[in-house]
Amino acid sequence: MHMSECLHKDSIGPVSFYDKKLTLGKDGFVLESGKSLPEVSVRYETYGTLNEDKSNAIWVCSPLTADAHVAGWYKPDDKHVGWWDSLIGSGKAVDTDKYFVVCSNVLGGCKGTTGPASIDPRTGMPYGSTFPTITIGDMVHAQKQLADELGIRHFYCVIGGSMGGFQAMKWAIFYPELIDRVILIATSPGFSAQALGFEIVGRDAITQDPNYNNGDYYDKQIPAAGLANARKLAHITYLSAKGMEARFTRNDIRIEHPEKFYSGSSLETYLDHQGTKFVERFDANSYLHIAHATDTFDLATEYGSLENAFKNVKATFLNVNLSTDWLFPPDQSRQITEALLNDGKVVTSLELDTQFGHDGFLIECGALGMAVSRFLGGHLGEVKTTGTPAFHSHKDISIIDSMIPAGARILDLGAGDGLLIDTLWNKKKVTGVGVEKNFTNILGCIERDVPVIEKKLSLKTLESFADNSFDYAVFNRTLPEVRNQRLMLREIMRIAKHAIITFPNFGSWEMRWALCYHGRMPKSPEFPYEWYETPNIHCFTYRDFVRLTEAEHLEIEKIISLNEHGLSKVLTKLGLVNLGTERVVAMVKKA
Amino acid sequence: MHMSECLHKDSIGPVSFYDKKLTLGKDGFVLESGKSLPEVSVRYETYGTLNEDKSNAIWVCSPLTADAHVAGWYKPDDKHVGWWDSLIGSGKAVDTDKYFVVCSNVLGGCKGTTGPASIDPRTGMPYGSTFPTITIGDMVHAQKQLADELGIRHFYCVIGGSMGGFQAMKWAIFYPELIDRVILIATSPGFSAQALGFEIVGRDAITQDPNYNNGDYYDKQIPAAGLANARKLAHITYLSAKGMEARFTRNDIRIEHPEKFYSGSSLETYLDHQGTKFVERFDANSYLHIAHATDTFDLATEYGSLENAFKNVKATFLNVNLSTDWLFPPDQSRQITEALLNDGKVVTSLELDTQFGHDGFLIECGALGMAVSRFLGGHLGEVKTTGTPAFHSHKDISIIDSMIPAGARILDLGAGDGLLIDTLWNKKKVTGVGVEKNFTNILGCIERDVPVIEKKLSLKTLESFADNSFDYAVFNRTLPEVRNQRLMLREIMRIAKHAIITFPNFGSWEMRWALCYHGRMPKSPEFPYEWYETPNIHCFTYRDFVRLTEAEHLEIEKIISLNEHGLSKVLTKLGLVNLGTERVVAMVKKA
The missing domain is CATH 3.40.50.1820 (Alpha/Beta hydrolase fold, catalytic domain)
Structure with a gap:
């Protein structure tokens, strides 16, 4: 050598x-x-x-x-x-x-x-x-x-x-x-x-x-x-x-x-x-x-x-x-x-x-x-984590926090720099492991003492996890990035008892308006990328997601509509949830 | 051995x-x-x-x-x-x-x-x-x-x-x-x-x-x-x-x-x-x-x-x-x-x-x-080519045919069973090579004597092709299947003098209607897949495509709106092209 x-x-x-x-x-x-x-x-x-x-x-x-x-x-x-x-x-x-x-x-x-x-x-x-x-x-x-x-x-x-x-x-x-x-x-x-x-x-x-x-x-x-x-x-x-x-x-x-x-x-x-x-x-x-x-x-x-x-x-x-x-x-x-x-x-x-x-x-x-x-607890070399600031935001974390009981074991799919697991560990001794593809983000996880596996999200990634080895699997904005959401949901429900999924809603009024009025692939705070370079390769709507859970015989334990825009709030109040929801947080389990 | x-x-x-x-x-x-x-x-x-x-x-x-x-x-x-x-x-x-x-x-x-x-x-x-x-x-x-x-x-x-x-x-x-x-x-x-x-x-x-x-x-x-x-x-x-x-x-x-x-x-x-x-x-x-x-x-x-x-x-x-x-x-x-x-x-x-x-x-x-x-000209073993019948349809081929002069050399990206090159060769001695990922489709190409390279479509796939080595590159319905359309267009314009691109228009009235009215990811004859398993990972509209060609300084030599539905035809006649177009066929070159 x-x-x-x-x-x-x-x-x-x-x-x-x-x-x-x-x-x-x-x-x-x-x-x-x-x-x-x-x-x-x-x-x-x-x-x-x-x-x-x-x-x-x-x-x-x-x-x-x-x-x-x-x-x-x-x-x-x-x-x-x-x-x-x-x-x-x-x-x-x-x-x-x-x-x-x-x-x-x-x-x-x-x-x-x-x-x-x-x-x-x-x-x-x-x-x-x-x-x-x-x-x-x-x-x-x-x-x-x-x-x-x-x-x-x-x-x-x-x-x-x-x-x-x-x-x-x-x-x-x-x-x-x-x-x-x-x-x-x-x-x-x-x-x-x-x-x-x-x-x-x-x-x-x-x-x-x-x-x-x-x-x-x-x-x-x-x-x-x-x-x-x-x-x-x-x-x-x-x-x-x-x-x-x-x-x-x-x-x-x-x-x-x-x-x-x-x-x-x-x-x-x-x-x-x-x-x-x-x-x-x-x-x-x-x-x-x-x-x-x-x-x-x-x-x-x-x-x-x-x-x-x-x-x-x-x-x-x-x-x-x-x-x-x-x-x-x-x-x-x-x-x-x-x-x-x-x-x-x-x-x-x-x-x-x-x-x-x-x-x-x-x-x-x-x-x-x-x-x-x-x-080893040191800080050698400069590290700039690349996670978009919006991701694993404090709002996300506080909602996910509300869904996960103390002491649970979670799998964070797309863990960024480990903020979610770190926060939940400090707050209520939730343990877990992240899956993340970006090396500098991973250094961030290590710095936080958050265990993390360097891998791209795919069906193959999850193959090696044992049945029911986690209480909760979390896809925080990462589910649209995989190839087959239906098979992914199945695989996740094999590994974890519950899945918590947050995703931007392609069915919101903003999306519909942008496509209908402008005739272009929509962009919004929730969809910040150009169509040709977005990591979201399979976008879907609130309703699409609900239908998929039904087809997969999953029970939606909780579903939360998030919105920032005034019109979104009004629409949601009027009961037009798919229109009014900018982002969805859902918790599902096997029915 | x-x-x-x-x-x-x-x-x-x-x-x-x-x-x-x-x-x-x-x-x-x-x-x-x-x-x-x-x-x-x-x-x-x-x-x-x-x-x-x-x-x-x-x-x-x-x-x-x-x-x-x-x-x-x-x-x-x-x-x-x-x-x-x-x-x-x-x-x-x-x-x-x-x-x-x-x-x-x-x-x-x-x-x-x-x-x-x-x-x-x-x-x-x-x-x-x-x-x-x-x-x-x-x-x-x-x-x-x-x-x-x-x-x-x-x-x-x-x-x-x-x-x-x-x-x-x-x-x-x-x-x-x-x-x-x-x-x-x-x-x-x-x-x-x-x-x-x-x-x-x-x-x-x-x-x-x-x-x-x-x-x-x-x-x-x-x-x-x-x-x-x-x-x-x-x-x-x-x-x-x-x-x-x-x-x-x-x-x-x-x-x-x-x-x-x-x-x-x-x-x-x-x-x-x-x-x-x-x-x-x-x-x-x-x-x-x-x-x-x-x-x-x-x-x-x-x-x-x-x-x-x-x-x-x-x-x-x-x-x-x-x-x-x-x-x-x-x-x-x-x-x-x-x-x-x-x-x-x-x-x-x-x-x-x-x-x-x-x-x-x-x-x-x-x-x-x-x-x-x-x-060798034989037919050993049964082969069922899997190309969706709609793809490389005779209509597609006749339009693409109208754009390509006799004797040209073409690169068919997503060649299916080789029908396009075979037809153009028989008709006007157009030579070319297909790129195709499906083995049985490739056997179809070989049976037709159409040269074909077994590869998935990606930027890496195209790296090895020399500059200007083809007259025309054809993406017949395959451009939405790649990761970055912008870089792909650049790469294609390095290899070929012209690109002919056909794609389903996500901006058609049917798409807009389906998303707006039903709040679900649309399906149509042009988008026949469920959202979670479509090979189209980056959909786009007629207008998106035109904007991208502008940003890339490409000249649209020809652009053809295809439609089947009566309403589409009416809208197109009214000049509402993005609304009325179900599928686009465009030929571009470097400006």
């Missing part, structure tokens, strides 16, 4: 690593397999200061081939800063002025923590082929013991991207009481079959290398060719197809080339470089063991279902997927969000647009940083 | 292969590299009968690891029929009752045609490391000479999927005068950088195998492990992520497994099987040489641009991509269509929905067969 190559001057500065030999009982460090390691040493780094009540610790879980060096630099002439230096530091998203940040090298690694290349104290020789199978759970257990020994008993947040996300989920599952927040980035509940396929091929490339020798090569030639080829393959999966297309160029090589089977692409030297660099910095046995831990990580299989895996977690989650990531594809990442939602947990989910594929989690620190900062 | 496993009884029946030693001059078979082979023998199969005027030959180009055995079986107890048996045979899409079908094994292969494992007559030993670099062009040259020697001088069609598509494109470029039709399936103008990356890794897996010995292994152990691993990797790229997810299952293997680093997925044994099977049937040197020919195939680099590559082709093209194919992704396949269109060539392009990824081209023979059959 690309190391973030920020300037040293923006970095937290000089840092050190520490090695801690864990204090173990006579059974040593017992692994999930039942086997044990006689001793475990963990390399880690810390930045910032643990505060007096020990409430400001943030634990960073490292991805597959990274290390404990997540921020800062060791020597002024270091070519690289830590691998997440762009996210972690003074005044950055994970602000080391406020938080005590810890990152350790994983168990099984080759960057200071006990792994296959470490000396087995029982033999005085490297473990090699005798190193036992390890799991993501084992990695987390080693980290937990390190935390204990560092005096950290509570975690403001646990953060992990990629395989780091696997660990972060295990943290939340193992120690639900200790963790306030979890941030997952570009991760999934386990590898897809496709990703696993690449893992298998990469693994075989190493184990088929004649120098591999079942893992006992430390006093001989290392399996460099196999390891390099495994890395080349893995590296391709870290990039996006689009990003690769833009980056590499082709030569016309219809004439014979000195290097046999040379493809004629600049990708050749790039991949060679990636392979060579990796062989210099990583041990093949560590790669095999850590990769195997990720291969066998599969929460749904291990716990029976993903919902089951998360049923006891207590943390609030931020789950971020990357648009062009196909190693941990958005759809898989969303499964985490969906399971948490179906468990009634608190989760916010973002869809980060990037062309960098999986590597984006190390590169896209701008948007990601703003979201992470807000999730 | 999966071999099609149709029942023998549907198959063409027993077939034979033939070997032909090409007649070569003293320079032997000269390759594009300048090197030559002293002799070339080609294995091929033929089905059906070459007719008297030799006009019914269909040439099938084979993909990477296939052979000449494309249909039928050799012995009644054969486990498999030919690799495209589902598409080729008596009464099938490529109907051997009508056509004389030929398929040969490619140059460099190991299935009967001269390749690295063949005996070099100069040494009496297999070529091995001395086999020269070959190209896709070389493969086609060998096929052309075979065709010459078989007495075939004209090709009703050349068909190729995957690498077969590479050859088919070269056929069309090398021999433009000889080929009537080209069918390309799941192919591209060259590998994407991502696909090339996998090729590089697979190649290295073979060449790093210690048994490879620079290709001289025929009297020793073969590089089986490397070849198997290359195949495993390639096989993953033939499947879709979704298809793999559905197919393979996971075991919970947190306890140590006898096989070290076993991933716990049924994918392991599947991939092992694919690798082993491949090693039994394919030669590593052939794989390397043929793969290298595909790696270095890149029409845009070779000819300067894709448009340049195709500028002299004369054939009519059918270009089919597969929705989940990520080895030859739809976007890349579309580049072929776009280049052909920008060259003014005749091309129909299909987007075939499949969950089988690239392998779909061997599996999805239902829909594909119906399209191929029609493109």
Whole structure:
């Protein structure tokens, strides 16, 4: 993966690593397999200061081939800063002025923590082929013991991207009481079959290398060719197809080339470089063991279902997927969000647009940083929410408020910057989750601590919500924006017991007058857009809506006519409700 | 890849292969590299009968690891029929009752045609490391000479999927005068950088195998492990992520497994099987040489641009991509269509929905067969076009006809079953291409020989069309179906000199009356849909349209009011055009 190559001057500065030999009982460090390691040493780094009540610790879980060096630099002439230096530091998203940040090298690694290349104290020789199978759970257990020994008993947040996300989920599952927040980035509940396929091929490339020798090569030639080829393959999966297309160029090589089977692409030297660099910095046995831990990580299989895996977690989650990531594809990442939602947990989910594929989690620190900062209670970067001021206005909110009882759980479809849920939470402990498509609005939601799912409104959006998982679904002015209102109403009545729908009435006298008199598509305060660019793709009248509820056998529990114009008020008083209503607020349920 | 496993009884029946030693001059078979082979023998199969005027030959180009055995079986107890048996045979899409079908094994292969494992007559030993670099062009040259020697001088069609598509494109470029039709399936103008990356890794897996010995292994152990691993990797790229997810299952293997680093997925044994099977049937040197020919195939680099590559082709093209194919992704396949269109060539392009990824081209023979059959002039399978009868009615067509001069080139946006272009072609040699999203409508277009591009109407759809590449763009009732009419008009005026737009008038008296009197979203013969499911997402009035053309500085060259109702006719006569017009036909151009 690309190391973030920020300037040293923006970095937290000089840092050190520490090695801690864990204090173990006579059974040593017992692994999930039942086997044990006689001793475990963990390399880690810390930045910032643990505060007096020990409430400001943030634990960073490292991805597959990274290390404990997540921020800062060791020597002024270091070519690289830590691998997440762009996210972690003074005044950055994970602000080391406020938080005590810890990152350790994983168990099984080759960057200071006990792994296959470490000396087995029982033999005085490297473990090699005798190193036992390890799991993501084992990695987390080693980290937990390190935390204990560092005096950290509570975690403001646990953060992990990629395989780091696997660990972060295990943290939340193992120690639900200790963790306030979890941030997952570009991760999934386990590898897809496709990703696993690449893992298998990469693994075989190493184990088929004649120098591999079942893992006992430390006093001989290392399996460099196999390891390099495994890395080349893995590296391709870290990039996006689009990003690769833009980056590499082709030569016309219809004439014979000195290097046999040379493809004629600049990708050749790039991949060679990636392979060579990796062989210099990583041990093949560590790669095999850590990769195997990720291969066998599969929460749904291990716990029976993903919902089951998360049923006891207590943390609030931020789950971020990357648009062009196909190693941990958005759809898989969303499964985490969906399971948490179906468990009634608190989760916010973002869809980060990037062309960098999986590597984006190390590169896209701008948007990601703003979201992470807000999730941690900070305010990094300027955010202008774009919600039209009229929307989720105080009037809307007070009417919707009047319909929703204290303690209800709501789904706000088109949540804007989260004002509705925020207000109802503060007033009467209404919980809920928003669905919103606009990223800056979503940052607004995060800033308000309103859980929000980044999605466009569509039938597909709602598929993943469990039956009756909400008391109220709210469409505040968003129902005209979907493709099929009839199917949408059906879907909503599957998910929520009640629906509260506000919509501008295309049947008001103003609309009728504008169309009849001017012969043009009407505009009004309720319909402020030009016809060719309105988000309202299916407008409808008060009467249309009532007829549709009848056809769908829904009971209108309450229906409120809103109007501002004097004539509208008069018409409504005269009983000409469809004419007099500028906007409708209706609450419906299954009849 | 999966071999099609149709029942023998549907198959063409027993077939034979033939070997032909090409007649070569003293320079032997000269390759594009300048090197030559002293002799070339080609294995091929033929089905059906070459007719008297030799006009019914269909040439099938084979993909990477296939052979000449494309249909039928050799012995009644054969486990498999030919690799495209589902598409080729008596009464099938490529109907051997009508056509004389030929398929040969490619140059460099190991299935009967001269390749690295063949005996070099100069040494009496297999070529091995001395086999020269070959190209896709070389493969086609060998096929052309075979065709010459078989007495075939004209090709009703050349068909190729995957690498077969590479050859088919070269056929069309090398021999433009000889080929009537080209069918390309799941192919591209060259590998994407991502696909090339996998090729590089697979190649290295073979060449790093210690048994490879620079290709001289025929009297020793073969590089089986490397070849198997290359195949495993390639096989993953033939499947879709979704298809793999559905197919393979996971075991919970947190306890140590006898096989070290076993991933716990049924994918392991599947991939092992694919690798082993491949090693039994394919030669590593052939794989390397043929793969290298595909790696270095890149029409845009070779000819300067894709448009340049195709500028002299004369054939009519059918270009089919597969929705989940990520080895030859739809976007890349579309580049072929776009280049052909920008060259003014005749091309129909299909987007075939499949969950089988690239392998779909061997599996999805239902829909594909119906399209191929029609493109070849057949009628395989029943097709019911879904176009509402009112659309592209004879009245519409006669009005549009009156606006378009003979010989013009038109783009029909929402082409239905192609009636408009078909009619105008027959009447006055108007050429053009349709854009249509419905597959059965598209089959209707193909049956009428109307070139059509399968796409939804959107701004993005039109991006790829070159400036001023059409005389007329026609939106027959489809403009209200797009998201932003203003931007759409701009985009259309970039592509075409004139636009002809027909749309239902939301400002007609009927609409106004329905909204005003009933207070409901209006329905009429021109607006036949319920408000919640109408495809018209931005309705507009006659006047709205005129205002928009003014704002966009377009000149309305002609505008026609259509009406059926008596009152509409009266109102129009009274000069109340917006009230009296039920439907508008307008022709506009840049002012």
